[in-house]
Amino acid sequence: MDFTMKLRKLSKSRLNRPSPSSSKAKLNNKKVASKPKRCVCLPKDFAVTEFPRVWNDLRLHQQLCDGFIHTGENKTFCIHRAILSAASSYFKTLFTNALHKGQPEIYELTLQLPNHIVECILDYAYTGRCNITSDNVQMLLPAADQYEIVGIIQQCCQFLLEELRPSNCLGILRFAHHYFCRELENKGRRYVLYNFKKILRESLEFKDLLPEELEIILKDDELNIRNEETVFEAIMQWVEADAEGRKHHLGSLIHCARYGLMSFKFFTDVVMNNRHIQASPELQQMLYSASVFLVELDSKLSSDIDLNDPIARPRIPYEILFAVGGWSAGSPTNFVETYDTRSDRWFLSMNTDATPRAYHGLCMLDKLIYMIGGFDGNKHFNSVRCYNPISKEWKERACMYNARCYVSIYIVGGFNGTEVLSSAEVFDPVPQQWTFIHSMSSARSGVSLISHKDCLYALGGFNGVTRLNTGNFIFAGERYDPNQSPSWREIAEMFSPRSNFATAVLDEMIFVIGQTTIAYVECYDVVSNEWYDASPMNLNRSALNACVLTGLSNAKDYSYLSKVHEIGQGGSSDCPNN
Template sequence: MSTMTTMDVRPKMHNIRDRPAYKHPQHTQKAFEVLNHMRRQNLLCDVTIVVDTTEIPAHKVVLSSCSQYFYAMFTGDLAEAKSDRITLQEIDPKALIQLIDFVYTSEIHVTEENVQTLLPVANILQITEVRDACCDFLQSQLHPSNCIGIRAFADLHACTELLNYAQTYTEQHFVDVVHFDEFLSLNVDQICKLISSDRLTVVTEEQVYEAVLSWVQHDLTNRQQEIDQLLEHVRLPLIAQEYLVQKVEEEPLVKTSSRCKDFLIEALKYHLLKTDQKAVYKTPRTLPRTPLGLPKVLLVIGGQAPKAIRSVESYDFKEEKWHQLAEMPSRRCRCGVAVINGLVYAVGGFNGSLRVRTVDVYDPVKDMWTSCPSMEARRSTLGVAVLHGNIYAVGGFDGSSGLDTAECYDVRCGEWRMISPMSTRRSSVGVGVVNGMLFAVGGYDGASRQCLSSVECYNPMTDMWSPVAEMSCRRSGAGVGVVDGLLYAVGGHDGPLVRKSVEVYNPDTNSWSQVSDMHLCRRNAGVVANGGFLYVVGGDDGSSNLGSVECFDYKTNQWTLLPSSMMTGRSYAGVTVIDKPVLEI
């Protein structure tokens, strides 16, 4: 009779504890798929959730595993813990169905149609993952037309991160927000709180004053008595003196309020003080605003490499990396760039064969280009800037001669109109805005065939150009940027001589002074300010295009080369800085 032996399966050489336990990667997913199938078949369900006429069978243990609300309900001493029917009050049935589906499937679609019902119910049921997904969705939808409403919604539902982000967005986009109904519908206390913020981002304080007038005039009968309460938070001393005299002093609402007159007198007295006296004269209205910006990216649009190109790149300041964006509809170099209402305008330029008057518009959220009305004149190597919410296109070359003309685009009505001409033809001109005035710097006068050291200043209130102090040297193709209220002229050339020198204009003293030279000679470079620094992008050194970017710190008077260069070296590119977009999916 044979005997059965037992096989020894224990390892002879290795300790079994050294081996990891077997784990099936899809086990949990498959288990929940089965649980969800059982729920839909009403198998082993031990509770029915009732809202109005909607009844949803479910498993208590599954609901409790994903919701602290249900966990407390089913494990506590309340009667619901033993009940097989739970009725919930004041909860949207569709949102509840979606959330219970999420508990079993881990998937949910947040949309414009359901986010305002989904988030409150996710909050009540303490399903934090869905609440956070709703907040992320709303954050991605922020726009000047809805940011005040989203902020109020976030405040109502205690979504602190979204609340803070929407508040910052509102302050950052104040000049655009004021044109929409949400702003005009705020009450006086809410307006005061907004305009008193030190973080409000405005180019000039005039924009805050004009926003206040717009709000009052929206319902003049009921709001005119609030003007003094509002004007207390407008920093009138920081407004240009000409504007105070021509606009504020003549405003009927100000004339009829003795308190408003006091604010105006304070502002006019401030302008009479010398610079050193202003430094020690401090009131809540003399302190400059210090905006807290959203994350930024640098855009480099088109350019010459060596011919006109369509390429658009962005530089993420935080990541210190370059990214390719959607190309322009057509080749474009020597254009000007402006940003209004979150949209980027590429104005005029050269397409490789013709000087153009066309304008392309880039939407950073959609990463997409469209077109808008063309300028009156063909312009390449022009200067472009934004002043009081309008785009100004200055000088340039039309294919046969340099231009002394300039024009203005009103975004609201979509029309270009000519403004007064400059005193001099200026192609390859640089422009910048300081204290509500537009400066045209240097350039090339085709008539005299000379590069220019002259500078003139445009006052939009009078529609007049006036000469200001000349630069220390001739500069055509200089980059122009503004930091801390000072105007910088960067590089450029005088005939074959390409400069690395930089000088700065102080409007208070009407004088130019030298700062440190750049590392490289550059002409036709893009210049833009961000975070108190001046960035000079690309250009050419007289023989080849440059891909490098230099950064100037005015506090230390030092230039630094960025660690990474553009993907494509280019000159004559348009550059600007925008809020880092959350791209649409």
């Protein structure tokens, strides 16, 4: 759906907002003091209401009708004024003459709307629902807004929310803003921020954004981008759509990018060599402080960035990594650490579970974290604990029948009491059977297993002689791609040997987390087949587990920006790893 052009056509008619005409009475024009409009578009308890069936039966058989609606296309509908009054405060005021007491009641009115829109309004009034489609929603929502039919407004907004796509979300966002649908606007804006890279690739609406609309999006802390180079590229993509008409907006848009988080090479080769910047001494002067910042950073032996400098202010991450429990200093822990990938910082949280444990399972479902089973050094657990990252509370859930640890679906490697294994099995939940797949090239216990992009990765582990990461003939990990080959294939080596550690996919990278003797964290790029350093955790831990939650409404609480603010206020309960 393309909402941009049609919205421009509708906006003029809405500003005038004509009153319905009547064949038997006319309402006097009267100015009423405007009040702030309360948003009703997406209530938390939204549900389609079923109206009494007899109402529609009476309508279809034209029985007990006491009024008429004429359309702009010269069609007449027989109606029941009481039923329309129940659906719309506007119609109630009109039909009961609430503004003109003592005057004869109105029985007829004309709505300057197409027949199919009037039919939708009547369908809702008599049944509680109407057929909303991508073809009629752009006319139906303004009509429902004009005639104060709250139920249709809610159903239209719910429809638009479900229709959000990278190709149409910018038009829906503008549409919601124009018609004061604040909840839809807020959710639409979050969708735009979270899917910004897809929008750049797929949306034809992007080039039609107003400069102030683009600036609001690009300045937002929640803009979901892996690097600031994307922001500069977006600015230039928008400008080049109409270079002569838009290049004068660069003065305000150029500040949307956080240049301190860019690579020095991109800044010098791309930003400063841009033709519009080359032609403008004013723009070059605006970027001078960024140039100094990056030159100083490039000359330092350490690559640490001063994140308190506004030019290097990190965005709020869309994905938050949670590392829970594990074995540390000879005993199990109940510590929780979260990782902010935008600032490359770990934070030690005090929102810990009451029971320390290791070798447990961890999974995410409906933005909740479930911790399953585990071991505390003496006892194996059958309990299930649930963490709500919004309320920051742990709660007990229904326990399993059996105590267990080392929870998994696929199973690879391991130790059978005699030897370290290289075999691999998969569980099919339909016939409820385990089936062997091709064995790994290396025997491993304490191996970490993770799936990413339709492949299975077995990383690290112990072969009975040494922990697997390097060596003349042993590789750190292997990849199993059932679509390409039945065999496991070796991948690049990790920097450090590991076993009994956690893995998680974050920002399209595989992170390996934990090991008894190190807090060192690495991440693997499956495309380039390379490993990179990440910031270390606060604690050395093994036998921990980790999972990633996306799109949390309070993601800022787990971000560097929030932690720095708390520390500045002297009230932080979470400790950052600097």
